[in-house]
Amino acid sequence: MADQVYKIPVTNIPQRFEITLSGTDYIFENRYMSGLSMWVFSLIDATTLETLILNMPMVSGANLLRQFAYLLIPGSLITFTIDEPNTPPALATLGDGAFLYYIIEAE
Numbered sequence: 001m002a003d004q005v006y007k008i009p010v011t012n013i014p015q016r017f018e019i020t021l022s023g024t025d026y027i028f029e030n031r032y033m034s035g036l037s038m039w040v041f042s043l044i045d046a047t048t049l050e051t052l053i054l055n056m057p058m059v060s061g062a063n064l065l066r067q068f069a070y071l072l073i074p075g076s077l078i079t080f081t082i083d084e085p086n087t088p089p090a091l092a093t094l095g096d097g098a099f100l101y102y103i104i105e106a107e
Contacts, residue, residue: 008077038059042054060087077101
């Protein structure tokens with residue numbers, strides 16, 4: 001069985017939308033922090049409205065969920081920038097050249 005890869009529908013404007021990851025409903029928020037020149041995201045439990053992840057930088061090539069293993073969210077959340085895989089998304093490139101993927105590894 002192959003890994004399951006889902007493209008998260010992010011764009012280069014601040015967003016807030018509901019998303020289901022591995023059967024659990026969340027609210028996903030992203031915004032650009034101009035002082036730091038980077039995109040960040042927050043993940044909120046859609047049922048309890050508890051903020052689980054707050055303003056996590058969207059760095060490229062790393063599992064953004066790794067340090068939050070205690071939340072028991074299966075899979076990986078990875079930002080990938082075309083042409084410059086190790087460069088985080090710029091203000092204008094998120095959703096257009098820089099993408100966010102949720103990956104569930106095959107067992």
